[in-house]
Amino acid sequence: MAAGGSTQQRRREMAAASAAAISGAGRCRLSKIGATRRPPPARVRVAVRLRPFVDGTAGASDPPCVRGMDSCSLEIANWRNHQETLKYQFDAFYGERSTQQDIYAGSVQPILRHLLEGQNASVLAYGPTGAGKTHTMLGSPEQPGVIPRALMDLLQLTREEGAEGRPWALSVTMSYLEIYQEKVLDLLDPASGDLVIREDCRGTILIPGLTQKPITSFADFERHFLPASRNRTVGATRLNQRSSRSHAVLLVKVDQRERLAPFRQREGKLYLIDLAGSEDNRRTGNKGLRLKESGAINTSLFVLGKVVDALNQGLPRVPYRDSKLTRLLQDSLGGSAHSILIANIAPERRFYLDTVSALNFAARSKEVINRPFTNESLQPYVLGPVKLSQKELLGPPEAKRARGPEEEEIGSPEPMAAPASASQKLSPLQKLSSMDPAMLERLLSLDRLLASQGSQGAPLLSTPKRERMVLMKTVEEKDLEIERLKTKQKELEAKMLAQKAEEKENHCPTMLRPLSHRTVTGAKPLKKAVVMPLQLIQEQAASPNAEIHILKNKGRKRKLESLDALEPEEKAEDCWELQISPELLAHGRQKILDLLNEGSARDLRSLQRIGPKKAQLIVGWRELHGPFSQVEDLERVEGITGKQMESFLKANILGLAAGQRCGPS
Ligand code: ADP
Ligand code: MG
Numbered sequence: 001m002a003a004g005g006s007t008q009q010r011r012r013e014m015a016a017a018s019a020a021a022i023s024g025a026g027r028c029r030l031s032k033i034g035a036t037r038r039p040p041p042a043r044v045r046v047a048v049r050l051r052p053f054v055d056g057t058a059g060a061s062d063p064p065c066v067r068g069m070d071s072c073s074l075e076i077a078n079w080r081n082h083q084e085t086l087k088y089q090f091d092a093f094y095g096e097r098s099t100q101q102d103i104y105a106g107s108v109q110p111i112l113r114h115l116l117e118g119q120n121a122s123v124l125a126y127g128p129t130g131a132g133k134t135h136t137m138l139g140s141p142e143q144p145g146v147i148p149r150a151l152m153d154l155l156q157l158t159r160e161e162g163a164e165g166r167p168w169a170l171s172v173t174m175s176y177l178e179i180y181q182e183k184v185l186d187l188l189d190p191a192s193g194d195l196v197i198r199e200d201c202r203g204t205i206l207i208p209g210l211t212q213k214p215i216t217s218f219a220d221f222e223r224h225f226l227p228a229s230r231n232r233t234v235g236a237t238r239l240n241q242r243s244s245r246s247h248a249v250l251l252v253k254v255d256q257r258e259r260l261a262p263f264r265q266r267e268g269k270l271y272l273i274d275l276a277g278s279e280d281n282r283r284t285g286n287k288g289l290r291l292k293e294s295g296a297i298n299t300s301l302f303v304l305g306k307v308v309d310a311l312n313q314g315l316p317r318v319p320y321r322d323s324k325l326t327r328l329l330q331d332s333l334g335g336s337a338h339s340i341l342i343a344n345i346a347p348e349r350r351f352y353l354d355t356v357s358a359l360n361f362a363a364r365s366k367e368v369i370n371r372p373f374t375n376e377s378l379q380p381y382v383l384g385p386v387k388l389s390q391k392e393l394l395g396p397p398e399a400k401r402a403r404g405p406e407e408e409e410i411g412s413p414e415p416m417a418a419p420a421s422a423s424q425k426l427s428p429l430q431k432l433s434s435m436d437p438a439m440l441e442r443l444l445s446l447d448r449l450l451a452s453q454g455s456q457g458a459p460l461l462s463t464p465k466r467e468r469m470v471l472m473k474t475v476e477e478k479d480l481e482i483e484r485l486k487t488k489q490k491e492l493e494a495k496m497l498a499q500k501a502e503e504k505e506n507h508c509p510t511m512l513r514p515l516s517h518r519t520v521t522g523a524k525p526l527k528k529a530v531v532m533p534l535q536l537i538q539e540q541a542a543s544p545n546a547e548i549h550i551l552k553n554k555g556r557k558r559k560l561e562s563l564d565a566l567e568p569e570e571k572a573e574d575c576w577e578l579q580i581s582p583e584l585l586a587h588g589r590q591k592i593l594d595l596l597n598e599g600s601a602r603d604l605r606s607l608q609r610i611g612p613k614k615a616q617l618i619v620g621w622r623e624l625h626g627p628f629s630q631v632e633d634l635e636r637v638e639g640i641t642g643k644q645m646e647s648f649l650k651a652n653i654l655g656l657a658a659g660q661r662c663g664p665s
Contacts, residue, residue, distance in 0.1 A: 042338055043366065044333065044339045044340070044341060044365055044366060045091045045092075045107065045111075045338075045339065045340045045341070045366070046090045046091055046340070046341045046343065046362050046363075046365050046366040047090060047091055047092040047093070047094065047103070047106070047107045047340065047341070047342050047343070048074060048088070048090050048092070048093050048094070048342075048343045048344075048345060048359065048362060049094040049098065049103060049132060049136055049342055049343070049344050049345070050066055050068065050074070050093075050094065050095055050096055050345050050346075050347060051096065051131060051132035051135070051344065051345070051346055051347070052096035052097070052347070053096075053347055053348065062348060062349060064347035064348075065077050065347065065348075065349050065351075065352050065355065066345060066347055066355060067085075068093055068095040069087070069093075070093070071092060071093060072089055072090055072091065072092060072093055073087060073088060073089040073090070073093060074087070074088055074093050074359075075087045075088070076088075076352075076355065076356060076359065077352075079352065079353075079356075086356070086359075088359050088362075088363055090343075090362065090363075090366060091107070091366065092106055092107055094106070096347065099143075100136075100139050100143045100144060100145055100146075100149070101149075103136060103146065103342065104145075104146055104149045104150070107340050107342065108123055108146050108149070108150055108340060109149075109150075109153065111123075111338045111340060112150060112153060112154055112157070112270070113157075114268065114338045115154065115252075115254045115268030115269075115270055116157065116158070116161055116170075116254065116256070116268065117266070117268065118256065118266025118267060118268050119268055119337070119338065120268060120269045120270070120271075120331055120332065120335075120337035120338070121268070121269075121270050121271075121337055121338045121339070121340075122270065122271035122272075122273065122329070122332035122337045122338075122339045122340070123137075123146055123150075123270075123271070123272050123273065123339075123340050123342065124271075124273045124275055124329075124332075124339070124340070124341045124342065125137045125146075125273065125274050125275060125342050125344060126275050126278060126341055126342065126343045126344065126358060126361065126362065127275075127277070127278055127343055127344030127345055127346075127354075127358045128277050128278050128279040128345075128346070128351060128354035128355070128358060129244040129277030129279055130277075130346060130351070131344040131345050131346040131351065131354075131355075131358070132344040132346070133274050133275065133277075133342075133344045134274055135344075136342055136344055137272060137273075137274045138229070138274065146272065146342075147225075147250060147272050148218075150252075150270070150272065151215075151218060151221050151252065152218050154172065154252065154254070154270070155172060155215065155216070155217060155218055155221070158170040158171075158172050158254060159216075162256075166259075167258060167259055167260065168256040168257065168258055168259065168266075169256070169257045169258075169259055170254060170255065170256050171214060171216075171254075171255045172214070172215050172216070172252060172253065172254055172255075173212040173213060173214050173215065173252070173253045173255070174212070174213050174215050174221060174224060174225070174250065174251065174252050174253075175188065175207075175210045175211055175212050175213070175250075175251040175253075176188050176224070176225060176228045176229075176248075176249070176250050176251070177195070177207070177210060177248075177249050177251070178232060178246045178247060178248045178249065179246060179247040179249065179300065179324045179325050179328070180245065180246035180247075181245075181246075182299060182300070182323065182324050183324075184196075184197060184207065184324055184328075186209075186210055186211050187228040187229075187231055187232060187248075188211040188213060188224060188228050189211045190231050192209065192211075195207050195208075195209055195210055196208065196209075196616070197324060197327045197328055198620060199330070200620075200624055203330075203331070203335075204331065204624075205327070205328060205330050205331050206620050206623065206624065207328075208601070208616035208617065208619050208620030208623070209601045209615070209616045209619055209620075210251075212253070212623075225250070232246075232248060244276060244277040245276050245277070246276055247273060247274070247275050247276050247300065247325050248273070248274040249271060249272075249273050249328065250271070250272040250273075251269060251270070251271055251272075252269070252270040252272070253267060253268070253269050253270075254267070254268045254269075254270070255267050256268075265626075269331075269337075271328075271329070271332055271337070273329075275301070275325075276300070276301065278301055278354065278357065278358055278361070279354045280353070280354065280357065299322075299323050300323040300324060300325035300326065301325075302323075303319055303322040303323035303325070303326045304323070304325060304326055304329075304333075305361060305364075306319050306322070307319060307320060307326045307329075307333055307334070308333065308361070308364050308365050309364065311333065311334040312364060318334060333365075341362060341365050341366075343358050343359065343361070343362035344358075345358055345359065474611070474613065475641075475644070478609070588652070589630075589631050592607070592631050592649070592652050593628060593630065593631050595607065596618060596622070596628045596631065596634070597622065597627040597628055600619070601615040601616055601618075601619045602615070604618055604619070607648070607652050608648065608651035608652050609644065609647060609648045609651055609652075610648065613639075614639070614640060617637050617638065617639045617640065618634070618637055618640075621636070621637040621638070631649055632645065632649075634648065634649075
């Protein structure tokens with residue numbers, strides 16, 4: 001796909017549109033922070049596009065049932081009374097001869113500038129299957145549609161606005177998803193399942209875990225978009241009509257960071273949506289899958305109609321949450337976006353009823369009032385001016401290695417290859433079942449210690465009730481799992497005690513002694529346990545003078561120290577505590593921090609105590625607030641308690657530190 005037409009000319013048009021906008025833009029530059037005024041309203045714009053006859057049958061045998069009157073109005077035969085016609089007026093009407101450029105320049109291009117003001121915009125193609133929605137949005141290589149044209153202009157505009165010396169640094173990312181049978185599917189990562197849609201405290205709609213690809217050029221965009229679109233087309237032929245049953249949503253985000261004080265940041269989102277066909281399935285007489293689908297897809301379109309009606313009537317409750325599509329469009333309809341609905345209609349008589357219903361929906365939509373505002377905040381961890389070079393944006397080489405292939409960096413022409421065994425390296429504690437039993441026993445002891453400590457953690461954050469319930473349930477499940485592991489540990493202990501009883505005490509390697517004496521109550525021998533992989537134990541044996549790090553417990557009092565510093569009386573106590581060198585701890589912390597900041601949801605799941613839900617929460621928080629400055633910031637993630645954060649920290653830092661001792665990571 002290549003956007004046709006003269007790029008030069010489009011740039012001139014963009015510049016003209018932007019210049020015209022700038023004169024009136026001041027009143028739109030209302031920051032959400034500290035905003036006391038209500039943002040000015042912006043009505044949803046509605047355009048209607050009538051496609052030409054596509055099978056060449058136009059003429060006396062099948063005269064068109066719709067006729068354009070001028071650039072804003074049209075008329076259609078009234079089936080109730082053949083003597084009269086039904087007349088409609090919209091913001092724009094594009095007739096059979098209109099070109100892709102006419103629609104783009106007339107209705108879409110003017111709203112793109114709002115993205116650079118940190119505001120949202122959306123373009124929705126509506127209409128029955130076969131009326132030209134995909135042609136309008138996507139087009140063909142010869143006649144590129146709204147999507148390629150908008151991307152080309154937007155990338156050009158962001159390059160110019162974000163050039164060195166300009167006040168803001170700009171970056172663009174894209175995501176591409178489809179909503180099929182009320183499931184949100186990531187077209188850039190088809191293997192990922194149904195994604196959840198969330199709303200943050202400012203009312204911004206988020207999809208944690210949705211792939212975001214940085215794009216700096218149109219070639220970048222095509223590289224991600226074309227294969228993803230093919231995914232969808234393959235699905236269509238295999239799954240009978242899938243493409244007309246699903247809503248395809250391309251999300252383009254423009255991020256801006258101010259280079260000088262006060263270091264504001266802005267985010268503008270552009271939704272480009274090819275909606276599912278709006279025809280009435282009950283009338284088509286379809287059976288089987290299509291009939292079954294009519295419930296699901298038309299749930300979304302039906303709720304879309306209800307949302308529009310509720311907005312028009314000023315009802316207190318707008319049913320955004322009743323379908324995935326409307327939830328996603330919450331900021332686009334009656335929300336914070338500049339929205340344009342393009343209703344596509346066909347001239348053939350067989351489309352008549354669907355055309356009337358599409359026109360009626362379009363007429364209702366033009367009454368919807370949005371209140372766009374500038375989505376602006378201060379950069380969370382500003383230490384100095386934003387660096388201009390892309391190198392700065394790439395981050396440390398260490399962080400790069402930890403990234404998954406889907407999280408490419410800005411300016412990187414090729415996807416980063418994922419490290420072959422990144423997850424293994426990052427999570428040496430992961431496979432408990434495959435561990436040396438002695439190691440397992442020590443880890444479980446540590447787990448118990450941490451669990452008892454964690455009970456004094458901070459209360460749950462004030463999340464919405466349902467999320468809190470889900471979280472509490474997860475915590476309960478984890479607790480049960482820990483209980484199960486503890487029982488298993490006891491069994492293992494008993495087994496080992498039985499074995500050890502047969503051995504002479506002086507033959508036992510010092511490091512393994514404590515296991516065999518946990519229940520001895522008389523004159524107790526020195527109890528030491530080394531938390532390190534087998535490989536390290538062997539190294540240790542080879543160099544007996546090397547410093548070792550032990551797990552030692554002093555009753556209820558915890559103390560960190562090296563083996564050399566042990567007091568004799570402390571050695572006799574029947575308890576355990578963690579000893580680990582500060583460098584290893586620091587290294588462990590850094591690795592976790594890198595992973596939290598750079599890792600994909602999948603990478604994050606390789607950490608202890610991070611399941612798919614928490615991984616998505618972390619990614620969502622990061623998308624919203626920027627990088628974590630320290631590992632403890634995890635506590636700020638909605639849905640992660642202080643207690644969970646502490647327990648997470650300890651489980652992971654120990655593991656990563658131990659991992660560092662046993663080899664490269
Ligand atoms: P939809 O996505 O609404 O189901 P399509 O975009 O696939 O419809 O259009 C159906 C057919 O009509 C396609 O073959 C397409 O190329 C053609 N078509 C649609 N709109 C136009 C137009 N404005 N000019 C020429 N052909 C068109
Ligand atoms: Mg289509």
